[in-house]
Amino acid sequence: MRFGVAGAGFSGAVIARELADAGHEVTVLECRDHVAGNCHTERDPQTQVLVHRYGPHIFHTGNERVWSYINRFGVLLPYYHRVRTTVGGRVYLLPVNLLTINQLFQTALNPDQARAFIAEQADSSIEVPRNFEEQALKLMGRRLYEAFFLGYTRKQWGLEPNEIPASVLRRLPLRFTYEDSYFSHPHQGMPRDGYTAIVSAILDHPLIEVRLSTPYAAADRDAFDHSIWTGPLDDWFEHRYGRLGYRTLDFEEIRATGDFLGCAVMNYGDLDVPYTRITEHKYLAPWEEHTDTVCIRETSRLAGEGDIPYYPIRLAADQRTLRRYLDAARSASGVTFAGRLGTYRYLDMDVTIAEALATADRILAGIDSGGRIPSLCVDVDGA
Template sequence: MKTYDYLIVGAGLFGAVFAHEAKKAGKKVLVIDKRDHIGGNIYTREVEGIQVHQYGAHIFHTSDREVWDYMQQFAEFNRYTNSPVARYQDEVYNLPFNMNTFSRMWGIHTPAQAKEIIENQIAEAGIREPQNLEEQAISLVGKDIYEKLVKGYTEKQWGRRATELPSFIIKRLPVRFVYDNNYFNDKYQGIPVGGYTRIIEKMLDGVQVRLNTDFFTQREELMKEAENLLFTGMIDAYYDYCYGELEYRSLRFETEVLDMENYQGNAVVNYTEYEIPYTRIIEHKHFEYGCQGGYGGSGSGVSEKTVITREYPASWSRGKEPYYPMNDEKNNALYEKYRTLAKKEEHVIFGGRLGMYQYFDMHQVVRAALKAAQENLTNVGVQ
């Protein structure tokens, strides 16, 4: 006798969406997570009245109306628009690359002027067949933008010099000849009021959840409890690295509470110099309207403190948290070997960034989880 229809490993967004749909379909579900909280990497917690994104900035954005409507049942989203800025030495630039960026960099004012400078720099570089990331980036945006806003940030993020990175990593760089700082092109964008954890709580309402539970240390016992498995961890770990390790990039976060109302004036500031070890500083209160600071002063209801997080890219090794799959040719070929094994499984589903070895934005995670639910939540019952 099996107690559950599904054992779901991972209480992040993919696992929570699938668990919610499974419960609606009348299935018995057990969700486990090795961490002491639900939500995976979108987990938020309140500090000094501010919703802190524990594992880096997460802005929900999509042009998929069905996914947007789906998420609305779990939270009200504010009207946050992602408009990061970049610091290079003592200079500050708007992102993505747009007319505000070009005006600040070159002292020009029209799209024609900006296009001429970029086209001239590309022509001067004379790169016909880019052999590495550096050459690819220069051939797309010219030398000035590359050296100030791309080079250092990219090298920190990947942990390798740009001349050592393959050109295909940067297939395109967004260049906009308008004065618009909206980072995303998507039609819908925002952050849930009250944080992402509340969304996951609602998705998992009525579902059995066990935290501080490591699948690998209790694998045999857990598998006896459920007829089917949804696994959102590392697919190579599931198969005990039988073909070798897939590569990932990790992150390290330093979060602190500051005794001031407003530290940097923006939610996300990227630091593009290679010599500065972190890639960005997040000031969490700026994600939420009405508590950003710098508007009303004392008595305005704005927290007089602020919370910032410095984000450091890090190499990955076993035991560290894998955040980004290294989707180069070598690793994608290795993943295909594991995917071939996965296709042979009759009662195991792999999902999420780690289970599918693919970089997903949140809306893509939701869509993939809904697809998995639609494909698997039929004719499944407790034996």
């Protein structure tokens, strides 16, 4: 079969490679002038710092198949992500851990004391949190919530925390030790040569053709036996039910001699600071040495037409619209929807790769059995 793949990010690249390895011809059409999607990395020509052009991406996983897969295509060096936040003129550790608690409350609590202390701060009257704010108050109480989550969340999402699902906060840990690594997965690393090099290696196959700066147009659908769509779900259906909501990011570059932050990422939780975080990219590759530095400041806003969609909002109105698109997707023929945009979910890179592998497995199984290739190969309901 001849497959057309819309998008050369991890989803499109992994599916394309698996199909090509099985002997199928694949053409990947990418609207940008580079592969790797929002994971794109490139050397800054002035400083030679490896810059994550669309924000920092840290690889972490507990999935052995995914870890083995990505290591086939590049060298990942150990990297343990650590984040700081500036609030009220002071710098604290994130995620909230024992040092953060002791700093904020000016105490010297041990783990058991801190656990009991936070239990007293927590709002025990909330049985089942209905939103982000209630989840935070039940978990940690008002002081920690207002210091580290209220302002940042308003800026990141452009919404009041009581309008945001509780599930958003459930992904963030609260620790009663001094462990400050942002992630806890057994495999954590950063590609020595960047993500773009890895995605390029995945796409390096004699049966794969990559066309950059080439959007996947409606006319392209008839040029292939089957399409893999990793673009926005509502785009495929030409927004027949309206547009799904996204947040996008504006980036501002900062250059300096020496160091600027002294760490990879600094969040800014105060509401009177308009941006959400600054990344100093040379700290994402600590095995390298650079005299000068490149930082990128991020500001979040609602995505408009033509903006790059980063974070699906998934509020009640979006959920209603999403259900209509998912019903349409399930009944669609000649196309399989995949990836963050194609299924309208926020996905970490390892989950993206895992789902892409599972999607390719199901596509190939459908071909082998002579049955219908499924249009949705992963469970997207309630995600």
